[in-house]
Amino acid sequence: MREGVMPADPDRAAALELIHRLREVALRLELAVGEFARTAGLHATDVRALIRLLDAERAGVEATPGWLAGQLGMTSQATTAVIHRLEAAGHVERLRSRSDGRSARLQVSDRAVTLGWQFFGPLLERLIATTEALTPDQRAVVGNYLTTVAEAID
Incomplete structure (x- = not known):
């Protein structure tokens, strides 16, 4: 690995890895939104x-x-x-x-909501199932983390 790509501090390296995973999720969601836009003519x-x-x-x-x-x-x-x-x-x-x-x-409009559910419904169902598999404490940690990340971006 190139020097400077991953920090020497293990805690910092683990944090950066989590951020890279978050970025991957954001990219995949952005691609899904782009595909929806293309198919819906938006x-x-x-x-x-x-x-x-x-x-x-x-x-x-x-x-x-x-x-x-x-x-x-x-x-x-x-x-x-x-x-x-x-x-x-x-x-x-x-x-x-x-x-x-x-x-x-x-x-x-109701029409737009229906169109969105037709496209994103299967993805949302998979994400809901993944989230429901977490314990309430795990969901709280993830929720707090995502809120804090959103605030840090702002």
């Missing part, structure tokens, strides 16, 4: 927008166009283009905001 950014909108719905967050722009790290103009593409494809609905009648909130 841009990868469109799929990321749908994912963030579904995350917002699960969290009880009202997803506005401005919120989505922040989540995607895009300008409002670029986000508007994404929203228009998703609306035209029937994947997103623009509804009146519950808190401010002058603004809009975005909601993923």
Whole structure:
């Protein structure tokens, strides 16, 4: 192995190996998202927008166009283009905001949810089975680790 590729400290080397495995998972998920985008006729950014909108719905967050722009790290103009593409494809609905009648909130359509489940359902079922095989303590450790990693990336 080349010098400097793996640290001499065993704890640091083990941590780096875990990070490499996490990167591999992220890459495989990204490839699955890309394949879904290709088969559904969407841009990868469109799929990321749908994912963030579904995350917002699960969290009880009202997803506005401005919120989505922040989540995607895009300008409002670029986000508007994404929203228009998703609306035209029937994947997103623009509804009146519950808190401010002058603004809009975005909601993923039932059609898009069904399409997502058709594609990702088998993968999600395998991931659920893998996760259910863990003990509650193991799930807590993994959950805490993933939360901390996400925060470290931010």
